[in-house]
Amino acid sequence: MMRKNFGRISLLGAGLLTSFLGYSSYAASGGNSSSTTVVIDAGHGGYDRGGIPGQRVSEKDMTLDVARRLKSVLAASGYRVVMTRDSDVFVPLGTRTAIANSNRNAIFVSVHFNSATRGGASGIETYFYSRDSLALASAIHHYVVGGAPSGSRGVRRRGYYVLRKTSIPAVLVECGFLTNPTEAGYAQNASYRQKLAEEIAAGVRSRGSVASSFTTTRVATDETIPLQPYMDQTRVTKSKKSRSKRSAKKSSRRKKKTSSKPAEIEARVASSDREG
Numbered sequence: 001m002m003r004k005n006f007g008r009i010s011l012l013g014a015g016l017l018t019s020f021l022g023y024s025s026y027a028a029s030g031g032n033s034s035s036t037t038v039v040i041d042a043g044h045g046g047y048d049r050g051g052i053p054g055q056r057v058s059e060k061d062m063t064l065d066v067a068r069r070l071k072s073v074l075a076a077s078g079y080r081v082v083m084t085r086d087s088d089v090f091v092p093l094g095t096r097t098a099i100a101n102s103n104r105n106a107i108f109v110s111v112h113f114n115s116a117t118r119g120g121a122s123g124i125e126t127y128f129y130s131r132d133s134l135a136l137a138s139a140i141h142h143y144v145v146g147g148a149p150s151g152s153r154g155v156r157r158r159g160y161y162v163l164r165k166t167s168i169p170a171v172l173v174e175c176g177f178l179t180n181p182t183e184a185g186y187a188q189n190a191s192y193r194q195k196l197a198e199e200i201a202a203g204v205r206s207r208g209s210v211a212s213s214f215t216t217t218r219v220a221t222d223e224t225i226p227l228q229p230y231m232d233q234t235r236v237t238k239s240k241k242s243r244s245k246r247s248a249k250k251s252s253r254r255k256k257k258t259s260s261k262p263a264e265i266e267a268r269v270a271s272s273d274r275e276g
């Protein structure tokens with residue numbers, strides 16, 4: 001995904017984060033049972049490689065490898081694990097969420113890697129949509145950032161399809177930029193992918209105690225950033241190239257502007273953003 005709205009995210013104080021978490025019935029109820037099912041969603045697959053045109057490291061392969069490692073780590077901890085895909089196949093987003101929603105007492109973790117036309121873009125970001133998903137997002141983000149040499153781009157709220165259409169706590173984690181030479185180098189290292197899996201699993205295990213532990217986590221809520229539209233990956237594949245060029249031009253223009261009217265931001269994001 002490509003965005004330029006990073007600078008618009010506000011830092012929230014510990015108190016505000018804690019009170020926001022108070023809305024989460026999931027966090028309040030604990031939810032640390034090892035009988036929980038974890039639905040692991042390896043982003044992209046098949047003809048959908050993920051990332052941007054011309055990207056050297058294929059996102060779909062990295063997500064599948066991390067997802068498989070995550071499955072092993074969680075299964076060893078006693079979790080029941082369901083994979084939305086376990087091979088290099090295309091699975092429609094609707095199928096992914098249907099799998100998630102067919103499991104009771106489950107949580108959903110979608111694994112992705114990021115991309116940007118600017119090679120310098122870097123860092124980890126974690127997305128959630130429903131308030132019941134914030135504790136899980138904060139916990140996973142905390143551990144992945146803690147275990148990775150990459151920086152934090154924050155916990156963010158956005159209406160990605162797999163987050164909006166899931167009725168269980170759902171998180172999408174972007175494990176660094178494959179378009180950044182340094183982070184692409186990390187991602188191509190098997191022991192680093194294992195580390196990512198272990199940190200995501202640590203976040204899953206500790207999600208119930210997130211409110212007291214993650215006071216420095218940066219959170220973008222619907223009050224600090226407009227809710228952003230998603231694009232179905234099945235609709236953008238063919239026109240990706242022209243869209244990407246257009247948005248790159250807009251990005252350079254965008255830097256000179258200071259206006260940040262919500263409608264304008266939404267329009268910009270709609271033109272440049274893709275699903276995961």
Ligand SMILES: [Zn+2]
Nearest residue numbers: 043050112276
């Ligand atoms: Zn992706």
